[in-house]
Amino acid sequence: MTVAAAKGDRDTETDADADVDVDVVIVGAGPSGLTLANILGLQGVHTLVVDERDTLIDYPRGVGLDDESLRTFQSIGLVDRVLPHTVPNQILRFFDGNRRLLAEMAPPDARFGWPKRNGFVQPMVDAELHSGLDRFDCVEVRFGHRMHTCVETTNGVTVEFADGQPAVRARYVVGCDGGRSATRRLMGVSFDGTTSSTRWLVV
């Protein structure tokens, strides 16, 4: 998650508030953006989530959640909706091509309240995070909105979109737009390191 612009102090900014459409624009309706929108919704923060796609991503990518993730879902009041889409205490074993066991992850207990390794079905959990936003009048999700650029202003930031949709003025913009984050590039934040290209099959 990348905070691209953060300006001002709500208590001292009544004039500035008149110049913004929302408090926070979140770019990206993946699990990071949707979780943050639930956190902000609980606080009554006027939030707009935008995503370039027409719907949530409906294919699995992430397959494991840790106990910290479940604690976060608990804090936003959604853990009971998420749990049916998880397999608690999942054991993970890595084999090489000769079926030799390379590593095993089998966390023993739920010492901090939740199982430490949980299999999960990401599209279903993402859908619960999305529907959880129905609880908040102060949060809106707009699909089909590709953030094109962000322009910093005296009061915050103006978020502009690729396909002619009206720009939105916000006090803050948060980049939750995934591994190829355009928000991160706009900020000039580097993404160091290398990754070997590996083919994956997630079922």
Ligand SMILES: Cc1cc2nc3c(=O)[nH]c(=O)nc-3n(C[C@H](O)[C@H](O)[C@H](O)COP(=O)(O)OP(=O)(O)OC[C@H]3O[C@@H](n4cnc5c(N)ncnc54)[C@H](O)[C@@H]3O)c2cc1C
């Ligand atoms: C094969 C594979 C296996 C994985 N396994 C795991 C795992 O086991 N556990 C785990 O935690 N993670 C795993 N991941 C990573 C997992 O997908 C991410 O952790 C998770 O989806 C990241 O969530 P996110 O919300 O940060 O980003 P994403 O889920 O990538 O969501 C980003 C959203 O931003 C939107 N977006 C992008 N650019 C723009 C733009 N300019 N304007 C508007 N919207 C935009 C996209 O449409 C997308 O909806 C795996 C990934 C892959 C590919």
